Amino acid sequence: MINVNYVRAFQDNYIYIITGPFNNYAIVVDPGESSSLIDYLTQKQLQLWGIFITHHHHDHTDGIQKLKQRWPEVKIMAGTKEKVKIPYQNVFLNENDLIETPLQIGPLSVLHVPGHTLGHIVYYWHAEAEEQKTAGHLFSGDLLFGASCGNIFEGTPEQMFTSLQKIRNLPPNTKIWCAHEYTLEGLVFASKVEPNNLQIANRLIETKKKYSEQEPTIPLILEIERETNPYLRWDSPSLQKKFNVKENDLECFLRLNELE
Numbered sequence: 001m002i003n004v005n006y007v008r009a010f011q012d013n014y015i016y017i018i019t020g021p022f023n024n025y026a027i028v029v030d031p032g033e034s035s036s037l038i039d040y041l042t043q044k045q046l047q048l049w050g051i052f053i054t055h056h057h058h059d060h061t062d063g064i065q066k067l068k069q070r071w072p073e074v075k076i077m078a079g080t081k082e083k084v085k086i087p088y089q090n091v092f093l094n095e096n097d098l099i100e101t102p103l104q105i106g107p108l109s110v111l112h113v114p115g116h117t118l119g120h121i122v123y124y125w126h127a128e129a130e131e132q133k134t135a136g137h138l139f140s141g142d143l144l145f146g147a148s149c150g151n152i153f154e155g156t157p158e159q160m161f162t163s164l165q166k167i168r169n170l171p172p173n174t175k176i177w178c179a180h181e182y183t184l185e186g187l188v189f190a191s192k193v194e195p196n197n198l199q200i201a202n203r204l205i206e207t208k209k210k211y212s213e214q215e216p217t218i219p220l221i222l223e224i225e226r227e228t229n230p231y232l233r234w235d236s237p238s239l240q241k242k243f244n245v246k247e248n249d250l251e252c253f254l255r256l257n258e259l260e
């Protein structure tokens with residue numbers, strides 16, 4: 001079992017803290033800044049073992065230096081294919097690599113998901129075989145957000161489509177911890193794309209309520225994203241009809257991307 005907590009940073013970033021049930025080791029994901037994170041880790045008496053970086057953008061990496069000063073032995077992990085160097089990176093990850101940790105939570109696996117950047121990776125934890133009903137956890141960086149996905153800055157829309165397909169194929173109960181709180185604007189867009197989708201309309205109402213109460217919308221649940229996130233709905237009859245692209249999932253995704 002893993003525990004996931006977070007601190008917020010900047011306007012809408014989430015920085016995640018992963019811990020296990022049996023010891024005080026911790027992993028942080030995409031530390032764009034460090035002060036509130038160091039406060040959190042210190043207060044909880046956690047020892048930082050690893051930093052998971054999904055991609056090279058500053059709002060995901062600027063906290064590394066101070067964390068490294070405070071915990072000099074920390075493992076700083078990122079993909080091998082980023083065009084920009086990650087500060088102090090000392091572990092280089094590829095598709096399907098397994099990460100063993102001292103957290104006693106079992107391994108995490110790595111998926112390479114180019115599109116937002118060329119070397120973007122995501123980190124996936126799933127339960128042991130005997131507890132299949134336990135939901136998996138995905139740390140998705142800027143690949144996927146609530147009802148939207150990351151901007152395609154370095155890759156092609158075709159690469160992004162393939163990357164999102166990998167995520168869509170995970171078990172439906174997977175919890176997705178994305179790096180930004182963009183769910184409301186995603187749903188506003190989604191409701192314009194599919195005005196007759198009742199699930200989108202209902203999720204928009206729920207999300208407005210959460211925002212008014214300053215509640216987070218994470219973790220996302222994959223099953224819900226598949227019903228309400230246009231960027232995972234390339235095979236839905238309503239979208240394919242809208243774009244007049246029968247049984248052509250890629251074309252549907254490309255046409256959706258042209259809308260913005």
Ligand SMILES: [Zn+2]
Nearest residue numbers: 055057116142
């Ligand atoms: Zn980014």
